[in-house]
Amino acid sequence: MEQATNNSGGLGAYLKHHIREYGLLFALIAIMLIFQIWTNGTLLKPVNITNLFLQNSYIIIMALGMLVVIVSGNIDLSVGSVMGFIGAFAAVMVVEWDMPVAVTMLASLGVGILIGAAQGYFVAYWKIPSFIVTLAGMLVFRGLSLWLLEGQSIGPFPQSFQQISTGFIPDIVPTGFSKSLAEIAGSRNFNVLAVLLGLVAVLAIIYVGMRERARNARYGVVGEPFAFFVVRNAIVAGALLFVSFKLATFRGLPNVLISMVVLTVIYAFLTANTTIGRRVYALGGNEKAAKLSGIKTERLTFLAFVNMGMLAALGGLIFAARLNTATPKAGFAVELDVIAAVFIGGASMSGGSGKIVGAVVGAFIMGVMNNGMSIVGIGIDFQQVIKGLVLLAAVFFDVYNKSK
Amino acid sequence: MTPLLQMQSITKEFPGVKALDQVNLKVMEGEIHAICGENGAGKSTLMKVLSGVYPAGSYDGEIHYDGQLAEFRDISDSEKRGIIIIHQELALVPLLSIAENIFLGNERASKGVIDWRSTFAKTEDLLKKVGLRESPGTLIEKLGVGKQQLVEIAKALSKEVRLLILDEPTAALSEADSQALLDLMLELKAQGVTQIIISHKLNEVRRVADTVTVIRDGTTVSTIDARTEAVTEDRIVRDMVGRDMANRYPERDRRAGEMLMEVSDWNVWHPEHNDRQIIKNINLNVRAGEVVGIAGLMGSGRTELAMSIFGRSYGQNISGEVKLKGQVANVKEIDKAIDAGLAYVTEDRKSLGLVLDENIRTNVTLANLEGVSRSGVINENAETTVAEKYRAAMNIRTPSVFQKVGNLSGGNQQKVVLSKWLFAEPEVLILDEPTRGIDVGAKYEIYNIINDLSAQGKGVLMISSEMPELLGMCDRIYVMNEGAFVGELTAAEASQERIMSLIVTE
Structure with missing residues (x-):
């Protein structure tokens, strides 16, 4: 019977089977519209859009690693503490020891990798549940960052360090030209590069989508109905152009946005198109079957944590650079936001399923809610309540869909 | 004799498909009634209707039980009337004891406080009835599947069962355990317990059943009274698949070619208890185009042998040598074994294969x-x-x-x-119970695939608990008992009797 429903075409049937993916996109749009109205238009002002990226980039970057960890059938509770610890470590190196910024960043990423390797070692090779190993890690690195900072904040960072977070990509056209464009647009500024890259991204997405459709057609695969394809891409393209135009009228493209987009594309490709990605899904879906198919399951689990450690370190650097100081409270409870983003994005708690794009959209949903609720002045108390309910609703929606 | 159960014109529809169409089933008081049919024929659906999983009103037709019209709302409703189903996948809690499992949900307690003395005493009685010599305090996870099956039956007896339904009870059991279970069924019958057995194994059906009902495509095809007419396996198979199956095992050109795999002096110890030797000094070989069987009881070490060869996925302190095409092969890790040309199709496809x-x-x-x-x-x-x-x-x-x-x-x-x-x-495929739990038609297709492999010059090592299958498919059969090979028979020499006698005389 399952086969029969799968086979019977029609838009309704297709929508029913992919309600989760479309639902997520529409949930993000709906939440943005609600806050756009509620904040009297503040949410989508150029400065606030820029802020949204600056505020959420480190969550999104860590969600990429967390998705891999969760797909492999594990969890990492230590990422908040690790990012705090790396921020502190970088601050000590660059501010107190006067080390060069580049060396500090490489060393920080290296320490992140070591932390991930240490935790991954116990999870992969000693089969200690990741919940326990990373709960221990969460305590250890929270304590270590307190010790490193001696309970104080350390800052400020050198200008070049701050650039990774708060810097903007310079425009490609002469200032005079962009000034005249700005006058036409009626804004203080106009960044041509931002609009150009936005256009390139839109074209790339449409090109990749069309190629995929052509291929599916050639292999007789029943894919997304054309109407859905058009509507979905129109929404995405519209949103991208809108955002890039808004960014252009403020200060252009933040550096951190570029790192985030590049990493997202890389991880989306790794998880969906490579053998190593496929093997992680198989490991999470059925570890024993994967092992008996010749997959080195221990090594993959280990690598998932190494990767998470590195991305948590990157998150720590970006966060410290944005605040321009390392504080003992940095990264506190951030692991929960990261994990929530991945689950809102549709990953399964038991492993084996979930998508990078889902995790990123999940992180944006959380980010827009945080930002919007702060603007309208909802207290920190109810912000937490609402975020908790949204997480529960998203996962309930998943379970409800499956049970039908 | 009066009928204990009469299901009349049962029709059950799911969206888009009619799972049961006017099925009739009449079970007499005190008999063993077998239900046969291919997978998907509707046997389980019928039992779900009977036990109230599909409540009254969700199907058409009538159920008369013990002289009255029965309309069960759920399982506990039918259990109260003494109808108990033992499912193929056993539903015991591994980390609780036998006694705790037997009285789970039905605890001997007053005001919520369990009376352990009475629980244990009653369990002793029940275990004696089913012939299981284990202490009531033993944890379920320490028992093999055969013994767990007996615990399930003891649990059913604890509930004053009148109609016991066994769904594929011997699917996971060895020959000896299966025999013991069938004996127990006959004994329960002598004590007046009416039973329904759903089984693919026709020799077992023939042995215990008084009446056989065959279901095909959701309808009753035939009901055979074994007391008045001869029940032959051919007849049941014919009714099940709707056509004659002259040969249940397809013919194949038997031609053994060059030597593909040789395993010599293979020894394996238990992965946790390093003083227990599981595989003892085994030597075996498979030639190109050959289908070689390994016969043996459940627990004789067949799966352990296969897994230890396949990338050492079982056991420790493994010693011995594996040669592929005359060269010593590195099969110490699974990916290496695959590269070397081995494949292992696991016994448990759901949890280990897919x-x-x-x-x-x-x-x-x-x-x-x-x-x-x-x-x-x-x-x-x-x-x-x-x-x-x-x-x-x-x-x-x-x-x-x-x-x-x-x-x-x-x-x-x-x-x-x-x-x-x-x-x-791969060059050599190890197939561990390749047809377990699949229906006659699909089995035949799997046999054809095996024959194709052999025709392509692959070597096949086949482990099976079904002796007729080994006899029908293999060129040679190794007989295994307690971790060692106790005999090797060619297809011409092999018979069920010879294999069993090799096992029991060792």
């Missing part, structure tokens, strides 16, 4: 992703082509290769597992 949430395409390429990728990037077109090729070659019945394997029937799932291993291009 990623159930993934589709056919993903499962088929899992053991050889290199075959559809370049520098680590998967070529999905090539992958789809490969999956389609195997779907056609194996006759996997599904609308598309993007179907989740969890939704396929047992026979089709097994074909997916076989496809996965064929795509890894």
Whole structure:
């Protein structure tokens, strides 16, 4: 019977089977519209859009690693503490020891990798549940960052360090030209590069989508109905152009946005198109079957944590650079936001399923809610309540869909 | 004799499909009634209607039980009336004791405080009745499947059962355990317990059943009274599949070629208890085009032997040598073993063979992703082509290769597992219970696939608990008992009696 429903075409049937993916996109749009109205238009002002990226980039970057960890059938509770610890470590190196910024960043990423390797070692090779190993890690690195900072904040960072977070990509056209464009647009500024890259991204997405459709057609695969394809891409393209135009009228493209987009594309490709990605899904879906198919399951689990450690370190650097100081409270409870983003994005708690794009959209949903609720002045108390309910609703929606 | 149960014109429809169509079933008081049919014929649906899983009103027709019209709302409703089902997948809690499991949900307690003395005493009685010599305090996880089955029956007896339904009770049991279970069924019958047995194993049906009802495509095909007419396996098979099956095992050119695999002086110790030797000094060989069987009881070490050869996925302190085509092969890790040309099709396809949430395409390429990728990037077109090729070659019945394997029937799932291993291009395939729990028609297809492999010059090592299957398929049979080979028979020499006598005389 399952086969029969799968086979019977029609838009309704297709929508029913992919309600989760479309639902997520529409949930993000709906939440943005609600806050756009509620904040009297503040949410989508150029400065606030820029802020949204600056505020959420480190969550999104860590969600990429967390998705891999969760797909492999594990969890990492230590990422908040690790990012705090790396921020502190970088601050000590660059501010107190006067080390060069580049060396500090490489060393920080290296320490992140070591932390991930240490935790991954116990999870992969000693089969200690990741919940326990990373709960221990969460305590250890929270304590270590307190010790490193001696309970104080350390800052400020050198200008070049701050650039990774708060810097903007310079425009490609002469200032005079962009000034005249700005006058036409009626804004203080106009960044041509931002609009150009936005256009390139839109074209790339449409090109990749069309190629995929052509291929599916050639292999007789029943894919997304054309109407859905058009509507979905129109929404995405519209949103991208809108955002890039808004960014252009403020200060252009933040550096951190570029790192985030590049990493997202890389991880989306790794998880969906490579053998190593496929093997992680198989490991999470059925570890024993994967092992008996010749997959080195221990090594993959280990690598998932190494990767998470590195991305948590990157998150720590970006966060410290944005605040321009390392504080003992940095990264506190951030692991929960990261994990929530991945689950809102549709990953399964038991492993084996979930998508990078889902995790990123999940992180944006959380980010827009945080930002919007702060603007309208909802207290920190109810912000937490609402975020908790949204997480529960998203996962309930998943379970409800499956049970039908 | 009066009928204890009469199900009349039962029709059960699901959206788009009629699972049961006017099925009639009459079970007499005190008899053993067998229900036979292929997978998907509607046997389980019928039992779910009977036990109230599908409550009264969700089906058409009437159930008369013990002289009254019965309208069960749920399982506990039918259990109260003494109808108890023991499912194929046992439902015991591994970390609780036998006694705790037997009285789970039915605790001997007053005001919520359990009376352990009475619980244990009653358990002792029940265990004696089913012939299980274990202490009531033993944890379920320490028992083998055969003994767990007996615990399930003891649990049923604790509930004053009147109609006991056993769904494929011997599917996971060895020959000896199966015999013991069938004996127990006959004894319970002598004590007046009416029983329904659902089984694929026709020799067992013949042995215990008083009446046989055959179901095909959701309708009753025939009811045979074993007390008045002869019940032959041929007749049941004919009714089940709707055609004559002259030969249950397809013919094959038997030609053994060059030596493919030789295993010598193979010794393996238990993975946790390093003083227990599980495999003792085994020597075996498989030639190109040969199908070699390993016969033995459950627990004789057949699966352990196969897994220890396949990348040392079982055991410790393994010693011995594996040669492939005359060369000593490195098979110390699973990926190395696959590269060397070995494949192992596991006994338990759901938990060890497949990623159930993934589709056919993903499962088929899992053991050889290199075959559809370049520098680590998967070529999905090539992958789809490969999956389609195997779907056609194996006759996997599904609308598309993007179907989740969890939704396929047992026979089709097994074909997916076989496809996965064929795509890894092995020289020697070890098949562990390749037809377990799949229906007669699908079995025949699997046998054909095995014959094709042998025709292509592959070597097949086949482990099976069903002796007729080994006798029908193999060129040679090794007989295994307690971790050692106790005999080797050619197809001409082998018979069920010889195999059993080799096992019991050792």
